[in-house]
Amino acid sequence: MKNIAIGQAGGPTSVINTTLVGFVKQAMKENKLHFIENGYDGLTHGQFSEGNETILKWILDHEHIPGACLGSGRYAFTDENISTAVRHLKKMSINTLVFIGGNGTMEALNKVGIEAARQKYDLQVIGLPKTVDNDLGCTDHAPGFGSAAKFVAQATRDLSRDLYSMKNFEQVRILETMGRNAGWLAAASGFFKTTAEEGPHFIALPEKPLDQEQLLKAVKSALTNYGYAVVVVSEGVAFSNGKQFQHDVVGGRAILGGISKQIEQLLKEELKVTARAELLGMSQRSFSQSVSSRDTAEAYQVGVVGASWIEEGLSNVMVSMERTEKKDYEIVMKPASLQAVASCGERVMPLRFIDNLEAYYKWLAPIIGDPITSYPPLAPKNTVFTHY
Amino acid sequence: MKNIAIGQAGGPTSVINTTLVGFVKQAMKENKLHFIENGYDGLTHGQFSEGNETILKWILDHEHIPGACLGSGRYAFTDENISTAVRHLKKMSINTLVFIGGNGTMEALNKVGIEAARQKYDLQVIGLPKTVDNDLGCTDHAPGFGSAAKFVAQATRDLSRDLYSMKNFEQVRILETMGRNAGWLAAASGFFKTTAEEGPHFIALPEKPLDQEQLLKAVKSALTNYGYAVVVVSEGVAFSNGKQFQHDVVGGRAILGGISKQIEQLLKEELKVTARAELLGMSQRSFSQSVSSRDTAEAYQVGVVGASWIEEGLSNVMVSMERTEKKDYEIVMKPASLQAVASCGERVMPLRFIDNLEAYYKWLAPIIGDPITSYPPLAPKNTVFTHY
Known part of the structure; x- marks a missing residue:
């Protein structure tokens, strides 16, 4: 049994809560969960709540609700704040830190991992991807897009x-x-x-x-x-x-x-x-x-896979979605090092x-994903609007 | 068999084409249909197309497509333009004029009816309601809203x-x-x-x-x-x-x-x-x-009822939706005189x-109409986010 803390960061998406629910359902079986309020702000200032029955049920109710139910936001996660955060995680005996976020979050998590090593604290760090802009590197795409x-x-x-x-x-x-x-x-x-x-x-x-x-x-x-x-x-x-x-x-x-x-x-x-x-x-x-049903399914799966990696001992990685070469669309979830994701920066369109x-x-x-209804042409073929 | 001309006017809605399709399906059985392009602009300048097989099929394909497929728009329908329009309808032997529209349209149709009487032309005039603003009088509400x-x-x-x-x-x-x-x-x-x-x-x-x-x-x-x-x-x-x-x-x-x-x-x-x-x-x-399925059903029905009134000989009326006193929601379609609708002006909230x-x-x-999914509360009951 591990002590796991999870938070959400950056701009919300329609399915960022879906990932949270996928993660929680998988991780709650064997571990103790702690929820971080308002992203790095809560991480820095120690706003955590322990995953009791009420909170767990409340979170599971958010599977199809937009917005980040734990609170997200943007916060200047300075080196000093990172150092404070790691010291506190240590004090609370949190073994694993998980964040759902985009570019900025993966960069921040990478720094947290480095800082934990510096403080000689054995902290497992896992990133779960989300973005509406699709500018996150080292993944085919990310949930929310x-x-x-x-x-x-x-x-x-x-x-x-x-x-x-x-x-x-x-x-x-x-x-x-x-x-x-x-x-x-x-x-x-x-x-x-x-x-x-x-x-x-x-x-x-x-x-x-x-x-x-x-x-x-x-x-x-x-x-x-x-x-x-x-x-x-x-x-x-x-x-x-x-x-x-x-x-x-x-x-x-x-x-x-x-x-x-x-x-x-x-x-x-x-x-x-x-x-x-x-x-x-x-x-x-x-x-x-108008959420994409495939987006929902993938968002959920990203959470489940991230939780399963905790048991497997992976660390300093983001769940990356790799598209296989198969004719039919298929995604395989693979670990990408946070270092690599951070150095990708913003991924623009090729x-x-x-x-x-x-x-x-x-x-x-x-x-x-969803079946596409076709619209008829703007004007019928060979129409003649006669002027009388 | 009558010669019927139908057009769409004013701002489009998600279901204004649904009303057109309901009308066409009902009216095409016994009559010859003519379609007016771009609202009163087309009515004034005689932009009509005869409802041949191609056009009828093309229109029926629009049952669930937003926008006004015949072309709508706003046009200064002056007294002179109205007079021109009626003369041309007479020349084309159009017996019935039908428009799907809001306030402005019902007022315009009322004037067309008066002008036709003045020109001693026996023209049947029917208005089918639509509005997103719900500011149309003499009806409980109108399709689109x-x-x-x-x-x-x-x-x-x-x-x-x-x-x-x-x-x-x-x-x-x-x-x-x-x-x-x-x-x-x-x-x-x-x-x-x-x-x-x-x-x-x-x-x-x-x-x-x-x-x-x-x-x-x-x-x-x-x-x-x-x-x-x-x-x-x-x-x-x-x-x-x-x-x-x-x-x-x-x-x-x-x-x-x-x-x-x-x-x-x-x-x-x-x-x-x-x-x-x-x-x-x-x-x-x-x-x-995110169209309301009841809105779609009512929009369709308004078209069907309007077409059925042509056979019954009603004229200078709008299809009005009256909500009955019954416990369960029920709408009865009744004729409202265009004169009455026009004098209502913009209906504001009571x-x-x-x-x-x-x-x-x-x-x-x-x-x-559609079933309402409930969202969980913004924060779980009795949550304490502990500051460490």
């Missing part, structure tokens, strides 16, 4: 139909997605597109500076050919002659956002059209009615996907 | 969980809903709320001017008691010392919006908190993965609902 990608793809398809209906009133909509410095989510917006006339007609990814001329040309062409235009832009996109737009800075962390509004202004001025910027917002990472979205959508399809 | 209300309720619940998780980073979120001058949609945001700690903690409706002191007090109280605050505000809300905010004016029509951003600024300044405004956006009226949201939610429950 599939559901967010599905929301973006579905919302873009539906909003395109909505705008097309209204094209004699409003011609252009610019949808801004999450993603930070990686374009995975924004690129997912075209997943359901099957014809040139359907939106999105232009997708801007942070991996490439946005060329105004190219944007204007694409929008003009869509307006000429289909009477409306849908532009999707990732929050991290910068114009080729400018910088990323920051909506706000909180606790030293830049909250990206605002590029869609800039594009709205540009299109209004240059093309004299009615254009409206719209942020897809926090529903991307939380809307519970050129082979940026330059070939069809290849990207083929890769994405099993992650979005 | 239930799905939009469900989206708002679900998104607010999920976004509240998301924010609560992040409360050591961001404290306040202000969600702005559609609704124009009526608060039905904004008020629906609290539909799933079962405890005081869950969001929304404050809802601002356009029916009442927004009192800054009251808002600040409610937000402060939520921050003190729960550590975070979710505010929902309808796009049509004005501060008690100000006017409605206009995002834009297109073709003389004000597009409301921006009040949430004003509240964000106010809260940042007055309370020194991290606050973020977020528009729930066009997904409210289009997101296909005081008996504004002052008693519980009564409103009881009324709303069957319209949202």
Whole structure:
């Protein structure tokens, strides 16, 4: 029997609690569990609660609830804080520390492992991946992304139909997605597109500076050919002659956002059209009615595997999802060293996907997972609207 | 056999095509159908297409597709345009004109009926209701509203969980809903709320001017008691010392919006908190993965009933949905004169609902319709997070 402490960190997802539940169900059988409140903040300040019957039941009730039920957040996890945290874990005889998180979390866990070794404390450290941005390295993808990608793809398809209906009133909509410095989510917006006339007609990814001329040309062409235009832009996109737009800075962390509004202004001025910027917002990472069932299953499995590794004695590793070479989609969970994950940094979209979205959508399809309903074409074949 | 022309007008909904399909399936058996492109614009300029086999099949494929497949839009339907439209309907021997729309449409149809009588043309006119704002008079509610209300309720619940998780980073979120001058949609945001700690903690409706002191007090109280605050505000809300905010004016029509951003600024300044405004956006009226199944069923039925009235010879009426007094929810479709609907104007929320949201939610429950999953409480009972 081990003393295990688990917490959640970074931006929540629709399925971060699913991973927690998978982990708890597996780990509670043989171990004593402690829950950390509000991520590294709670880890630093020792806000733990012991996993009694009430709390365990309460956590299990969150299997399909969005948000991070233990409390997450962002917190400056300084070297001093890390040192304090390790000393306290030692004092509480916690043998194993587990966190569900993204890039920042894996980097933090790696530091905790190093600090524990320095303090000569035998601490087992395990990371469980989550991200909506899909910018976590050393894994095919991570839980949370599939559901967010599905929301973006579905919302873009539906909003395109909505705008097309209204094209004699409003011609252009610019949808801004999450993603930070990686374009995975924004690129997912075209997943359901099957014809040139359907939106999105232009997708801007942070991996490439946005060329105004190219944007204007694409929008003009869509307006000429289909009477409306849908532009999707990732929050991290910068114009080729400018910088990323920051909506706000909180606790030293830049909250990206605002590029869609800039594009709205540009299109209004240059093309004299009615254009409206719209942020897809926090529903991307939380809307519970469009989670991907595969994402849910994988999120759960990541938790189960992490817990099983505790028994096997693995440490300083993240549960990585490796896609096998088999024809049918298959994921194998393998350990990736936290050191390796931390040195990956933010994983952006590779050129082979940026330059070939069809290849990207083929890769994405099993992650979005659920059966795809096809939409009829925007106009019936050979329709003639007669002018009387 | 009659010559029937049908069109769609105003902002689309998730189920406006469902009504069209219900109508077409019923009416195509005995009549010749003509489809009007882009609402009154097409009606004025004679953009019709005859319902051949290809088009009929294409329309039937839209039963569960958001947006208005015939094209909708907003168009200045002046007296001159109405007169032109009637002359052309006469020339084409169209016996029956049917439009799916909201307030503006019923008013327009009423005028068309009057103009036809003036031109001594025997034109049967029927209106099929739709609205996401629920501001259409002479009916219990209208198709489109239930799905939009469900989206708002679900998104607010999920976004509240998301924010609560992040409360050591961001404290306040202000969600702005559609609704124009009526608060039905904004008020629906609290539909799933079962405890005081869950969001929304404050809802601002356009029916009442927004009192800054009251808002600040409610937000402060939520921050003190729960550590975070979710505010929902309808796009049509004005501060008690100000006017409605206009995002834009297109073709003389004000597009409301921006009040949430004003509240964000106010809260940042007055309370020194991290606050973020977020528009729930066009997904409210289009997101296909959270439509209410009852809304879909009712939207379809409205179309079927409208078509059946053509045979019965009714004219200058809208299909109105009357809720019976029975204990179990039951809707009876009855004719309401277009004249009466037009004179109703925008139907705002009655005081008996504004002052008693519980009564409103009881009324709303069957319209949202689908079984409600309950969320566990934000924190487990009697949890003590121990500080070590």
